[in-house]
Amino acid sequence: MGAPPPAFAGLGGREEEQRPPETAGEEEQRPPEAAGEEEQRPPEAAGEEEQRPPEAAGEEEQRPPEAAGEEDGYDLSLDEMRALTVQRVRFAMGLPLLKCAVQDLAQKTKNFVSRSLVLGEVVSMADMATGVKCGIVYWLFGGAIRNVGSPEHVTKWFQPLQKQKYTGMFAMTERGHRSNVRGIQTEATVDLSAQEFVIDTPCENAEKMYIGNAMYRNYAAVFAQLIVDGRSQGPHCFIVLVRDENGSLYPGVTAIDRRMYKEGLHGVDNGMVIFDKVRIPRENPLDKFGSVAPDRQYHSPTRNKSARFSAMLAALTPSRLAVAFQAMGAMKVCRGPRG
Numbered sequence: 160m161g162a163p164p165p166a167f168a169g170l171g172g173r174e175e176e177q178r179p180p181e182t183a184g185e186e187e188q189r190p191p192e193a194a195g196e197e198e199q200r201p202p203e204a205a206g207e208e209e210q211r212p213p214e215a216a217g218e219e220e221q222r223p224p225e226a227a228g229e230e231d232g233y234d235l236s237l238d239e240m241r242a243l244t245v246q247r248v249r250f251a252m253g254l255p256l257l258k259c260a261v262q263d264l265a266q267k268t269k270n271f272v273s274r275s276l277v278l279g280e281v282v283s284m285a286d287m288a289t290g291v292k293c294g295i296v297y298w299l300f301g302g303a304i305r306n307v308g309s310p311e312h313v314t315k316w317f318q319p320l321q322k323q324k325y326t327g328m329f330a331m332t333e334r335g336h337r338s339n340v341r342g343i344q345t346e347a348t349v350d351l352s353a354q355e356f357v358i359d360t361p362c363e364n365a366e367k368m369y370i371g372n373a374m375y376r377n378y379a380a381v382f383a384q385l386i387v388d389g390r391s392q393g394p395h396c397f398i399v400l401v402r403d404e405n406g407s408l409y410p411g412v413t414a415i416d417r418r419m420y421k422e423g424l425h426g427v428d429n430g431m432v433i434f435d436k437v438r439i440p441r442e443n444p445l446d447k448f449g450s451v452a453p454d455r456q457y458h459s460p461t462r463n464k465s466a467r468f469s470a471m472l473a474a475l476t477p478s479r480l481a482v483a484f485q486a487m488g489a490m491k492v493c494r495g496p497r498g
Contacts, residue, residue, distance in 0.1 A: 237418055237425050240288075244426030245375070247289040248296070249323060251282060261297055261321050264305055265313065272477045276484045283488035288426025290485050295371040295427075296320070298478045300327035303380040306474035307396045308445035315442075316378075316398060328372040328401070329478075330432055331382040335364025340394060341468060345383040345434065347397050347444070349451050356444060358383060358399055358437045366433050373414050373430030377402050381434070385449065387457050393464050394471070396445040399437060411437040447474075 235243065251257055260278050263271035275298065283290030297320070304316045319325060336342040344365035348357045358381060360366055367381070378398055385395040400409045408414060413433040421429065444450065448471050449459035461467040 240425045241375070241428050244286075244288045244292060247286060247426075248292045251289055251293060252297070252323060257282075257293075258321070261301070264297070264301065265317055265321065267305075272480075275477070276481055279481045280484040280488040283485040284492050286426075287485070287489050288424050290488065291371065291424060291427050294478075294481045294485060295329055296326050296376075298481045299329035299371075300378070300380050302475060302478035303329065303396050303445060304398070306478075307447050307471060309447055311442075312398075312445055325377040326372065326375075327378040327380060328370050328376045328432075330367040330370050330379045330399075332368050332370070333364065334366045334368045334431075335362075340382065340472065343382055343384060343394055345381065346386050347381075347383040347395065348386040349455065350438075351441075351451075351453060351455055353438070354441045355438045356397060356441065358397060358434045358439060360433045360435065366431055368431055369417070369429055370432050371427055371429055373432055374416050374428040375402075375406070377404075379432065380445070385444070385451075385457075387451055388455060392449060392457050392459075393468050395449055396471075397439060398443040398445065399434070399439055401432070409437065411435040 252261070257278060260271070260275050264275060279290060279294055279298065282293055301317055301320050304312055304320070308316070320327065331340060331343070333343050333345065335344060344361060345367065346357075346359050346361055346365075348359070350357055370379075377400065379401050381397050381399045382394050383397060385392040399412075401412050401414065402408055411434060413435070415431040415433075417429045417431060441451075448461060448467050449457060451457055459467055461470055
């Protein structure tokens with residue numbers, strides 16, 4: 160057999176037996192000046208560590224922020240960590256595998272739910288904040304459009320989302336109702352004279368809480384009680400502009416950062432969102448389960464309000480399952496392999 164390639168040179172047995180005699184005795188046969196090299200090296204070499212210039216000695220401290228925090232991100236400020244996570248989301252969602260998953264969601268191809276859940280788990284194992292934000296934008300906000308909206312809504316809203324033309328948030332949770340979605344208090348009142356809906360936060364308990372992407376995103380999928388002629392038709396979902404292309408809040412919208420109340424996931428910007436009679440076009444309700452005709456008549460394929468509410472939430476179940484899969488990914492990373 161010939162000698163192994165350099166990359167495997169250390170795998171052929173004990174090196175001492177295989178090296179030639181002159182190599183085997185190298186340590187004993189080296190000349191005196193080599194044997195005493197350590198003692199005879201010049202002072203500048205002996206004190207090299209102590210004498211290195213200040214810029215070398217302080218190299219670690221003088222690294223730029225992006226270099227200092229490139230290994231673990233712990234040296235980044237909160238705003239820097241958020242900006243880095245946004246970049247990671249854009250990069251991740253541009254990968255062919257994830258682009259294919261979003262396309263599967265749009266077309267509802269076979270087994271698209273299971274594939275999307277597994278991909279969400281893997282992304283969260285790589286970086287939890289990136290996984291959470293991807294889930295908010297594509298599986299919560301995008302999932303609401305895909306599952307509660309009409310085909311026209313998918314064309315208008317979901318396709319630009321696939322191309323990362325804009326981003327969104329999912330605004331369901333409120334201060335007062337917690338997990339009682341049926342009891343949300345944000346109101347969406349129809350104003351057919353202006354061909355608009357008016358989104359309003361009538362009280363403190365109706366403030367949207369713990370909303371991911373609240374501080375930077377453009378649109379929100381807002382769940383509110385649909386009010387027609389003074390009567391509630393139950394919770395419905397509405398696309399509401401929160402910020403314009405320049406990042407400025409839309410008139411009537413207030414977003415409050417909750418940065419001081421978080422212990423982890425600093426890359427995710429959670430906030431509180433309040434609406435003060437914000438007007439949206441008549442086409443913005445996601446009306447797969449209910450719509451308002453020009454004559455103010457409410458129409459729904461499911462006449463019973465409770466059944467309609469259950470069908471609407473059932474359509475969002477895959478998006479909520481993603482949260483559990485992301486948590487499993489995080490637990491696998493924390494636990495590590497079995498020893």
